[in-house]
Amino acid sequence: MTIDVWFVMLPGVLALDMTGPAETFVLAQDAFRLHYIGPDAEVPTSIGLNMGNISPLPETLPAGSLLVLPGVSDSANFFNTPQASLVLHWLMRLQPQIHNQSITLMCVCSGAVLAAKAGLLSGVQCTTHHDVIARLKAVAPTAQVKENRIFIEDRGIWTSAGITSGIDLALHLINRLRGPETALSVAREMVVWFRRSGDDPQISPWLRYRNHLHPAVHRAQDALTAEPQKAWQLADIAECAHVSPRHLTRLFQQHLGISVRDYLEQLRLVIAEQSLLQGQGAEQAAQAAGFSSPRQLHRARARMAS
Missing domain, CATH: 1.10.10.60 (Homeodomain-like)
Structure with missing residues (x-):
């Protein structure tokens, strides 16, 4: 069965936080079907390139979906916009599906901060990029924030350090969802020499x-x-x-x-x-x-x- 992957696109999205995992899932042949959703039909990215053809936020997501929250170049700014507010309220509506694990949540880099602002990380073990750890702790004081981790999972919620660790996490999820042969094939295609685990330090x-x-x-x-x-x-x-x-x-x-x-x-x-x-x-x-x-x-x- 093909798994639907939903990337939430906000202004200022870090291009590699989105394209890295997206390319990784695409290389898993027909195992994943990718969607790009958000409040705006087109958004500027961290590299000055606009991304378009973004679909509106759906009312619900089908069970078994993988929801991806990429980071943004300035989370203090881009997560306090009208667009981010719309996404926050949308995430709150999805909270029951996320907490009963009918939807898997994947946060890349500062995407964890967005999840925290939506109340999704209360009591949850999580991580983010080392530069954003303090902000994540401030936004989610009850979360169990782990420092110096590549990625971590807790009750169906995956958070990662960002940039290339988004690729590491995508490979790990492919391994979980589609088996080691598919994950190894994708890693070889991407010329990824070492697939890091969640316990590896962010700065190796x-x-x-x-x-x-x-x-x-x-x-x-x-x-x-x-x-x-x-x-x-x-x-x-x-x-x-x-x-x-x-x-x-x-x-x-x-x-x-x-x-x-x-x-x-x-x-x-x-x-x-x-x-x-x-x-x-x-x-x-x-x-x-x-x-x-x-x-x-x-x-x-x-x-x-x-």
Whole structure:
């Protein structure tokens, strides 16, 4: 059975919050039927491009529907417009269907704030983009707001961190609704190397330590990211960075606050966890990530947790 997906379109909608999940669902062949609804027939987006052919808000949604609330570029502004007010009252009317889970709600980025303003997140575990966490807590003081999460589900309500995490959540829902083969096929088509889970941090090791400008450290990080499973020696990494091993060690501590070894271990842990989530055994996951054995992987996980 084809699942109807309804995207609520408001002025200022973040283009990728909408198009990322939309393209993901479209690639699942005929499993999903997409609709774009809202108070206006045409809305400006975050990238200056107008989107049109938007249908009016329907009175009700059929059971089994997936309702998507994308984020907007400025939630303090665009969620306080006459159009947003109309959507809020419409969401309130849908509240019984959402709470009895005949409709699945998917919020991308600050879309969670819109859901909160409609009273849909009271007592619900939820998340949003890290820049909007404080606003979500203020709007929904009784919600169980989780920080640094890619996405989370509670009683049929899914919330996500935004931008690319909307794609992660869409893939996860495809996996849930249409099975792992369809989700894996879509991920391959999109060239998504790692499908993150809801428990993954919003700012993973791939990005967390890149907020610096030192070219030698960037060269070392690029080399490690390209081949994290390689049996790296400090001298080999330093050679890629064009500095001495001793100097590279100082640079990592100065600019990243961690050692070269710890940085590489964090990258490897991400790969191992993804392999385990995709159904690989501990031996395969450890080998794929560059650990010598499952025991070494277990020790690395324990060190990270301590």
